Amino acid sequence: MTTGTILATAVPIIVVLGAVVAFVSLRRRDATGLGHLSRETRQRDEQALSAVGASTAEPDGSGAFGISAQAQALERAVAAERQPAPVAAAPPELPEDWAPPPPSEVGVTRRQFLNRSSTLLMATGLGTFSAAMLAFLWPRPTGGFGSKIKIGTVAAVDEAIASSTPAENFSYFSEAQSYLQPYPTDAATLSNAETTYGGAVLDGMRMGYVALWQVCPHLGCKVPVCGSSQWFECPCHGSKYNRVGEKKSGPAPRGMDRFPVTIEGGSVYIDTGTVSQGPAIGTDTTGQGLEGPHCA
Numbered sequence: 001m002t003t004g005t006i007l008a009t010a011v012p013i014i015v016v017l018g019a020v021v022a023f024v025s026l027r028r029r030d031a032t033g034l035g036h037l038s039r040e041t042r043q044r045d046e047q048a049l050s051a052v053g054a055s056t057a058e059p060d061g062s063g064a065f066g067i068s069a070q071a072q073a074l075e076r077a078v079a080a081e082r083q084p085a086p087v088a089a090a091p092p093e094l095p096e097d098w099a100p101p102p103p104s105e106v107g108v109t110r111r112q113f114l115n116r117s118s119t120l121l122m123a124t125g126l127g128t129f130s131a132a133m134l135a136f137l138w139p140r141p142t143g144g145f146g147s148k149i150k151i152g153t154v155a156a157v158d159e160a161i162a163s164s165t166p167a168e169n170f171s172y173f174s175e176a177q178s179y180l181q182p183y184p185t186d187a188a189t190l191s192n193a194e195t196t197y198g199g200a201v202l203d204g205m206r207m208g209y210v211a212l213w214q215v216c217p218h219l220g221c222k223v224p225v226c227g228s229s230q231w232f233e234c235p236c237h238g239s240k241y242n243r244v245g246e247k248k249s250g251p252a253p254r255g256m257d258r259f260p261v262t263i264e265g266g267s268v269y270i271d272t273g274t275v276s277q278g279p280a281i282g283t284d285t286t287g288q289g290l291e292g293p294h295c296a
C-alpha cells in the first residue's frame with residue numbers, strides 16, 4: 001500500500017471523526033444550557049431566594065425549593081417590586097362662590113350694547129326720514145328748469161331770433177329747454193290764435209313770442225329744427241310741426257307743448273313751471289307752409 005493510498009484513506013476518516021466529535025459536543029452543550037453563571041451571580045440569586053423563602057415554601061413544609069418553584073418565587077418578587085405604589089385619590093376641589101365683577105372691569109355689557117345700537121338705528125332712520133320730508137317740502141329753487149326763467153332783454157332775444165341759422169327765426173334757450181319763437185302779430189294771425197289759444201300763452205303771442213318745449217308730445221324725443229323745411233321735425237318717428245309748434249304730420253297726438261312768456265322790466269321770462277298742452281291736430285294759425293325738403 002502506497003503512502004498516497006494511506007493518506008487518501010486516513011484524511012477522510014479523520015475529517016469525519018472530527019465532525020462527529022464536534023456534533024456530539026454541541027448537542028451536549030444544548031442539553032445543559034448556554035453559558036455558566038459566575039459564582040457572584042449565583043450567590044446573589046441565593047440571597048434573593050432566601051429573602052422570599054418563607055412565602056414560597058413548598059406546600060409539604062420541608063422548606064426545600066425546587067428549581068421551578070424558586071424561579072416562580074423570584075418572578076413574583078420582582079413583579080411585586082415593579083408594581084407602582086397605589087396613589088391616594090386627591091379630594092375633589094369644590095368650585096369657588098361666583099361674584100359678579102365690578103362695572104369698572106366689565107365696560108359695556110351686551111344689554112347696553114344692544115340698547116345703544118337700537119337707539120342709534122332709530123335715530124338714524126328718523127333723521128333720514130325727516131331730511132327727505134324737508135327736501136320734499138322745501139321751496140323749489142328759482143332760476144332752474146321748472147321755475148320762471150329770465151331769458152334776457154327783449155333786444156337780446158330779438159337779436160338771437162333774427163340771427164338764427166340755418167333755420168330762420170328760431171331761437172333755442174337751453175336753461176328753459178325751450179325754443180322761443182316769434183309769433184306774427186298781425187290782426188289776422190292774432191285773430192286765429194284767439195280762437196285756439198288762451199290764458200298766459202295767448203298773452204305771450206300778443207307780445208310776439210311763443211315758448212315751445214323741446215320735448216316731442218309723441219314719445220318724448222327732443223325735437224330739432226330743420227333748416228331746409230323751416231319746421232320742427234322729430235327724428236324718432238317723423239312728427240313735423242311748423243315754426244310755432246302746430247302739428248303738420250306724423251304720429252304725434254297734438255302740437256308741441258308750450259310755456260307762458262312774459263316781459264317784465266324790459267326782460268323776457270319763460271315760466272317753465274306751467275306747461276300748456278299743444279294745440280289739437282289740424283290747428284294752423286300762421287299758415288306757414290313747407291319751405292324746402294324735410295330733414296326727417
Ligand code: FES
Pocket residue numbers: 216217218219220221234235236237238239250251252
Ligand atoms: S317721439 Fe317724436 S315723433 Fe315720436
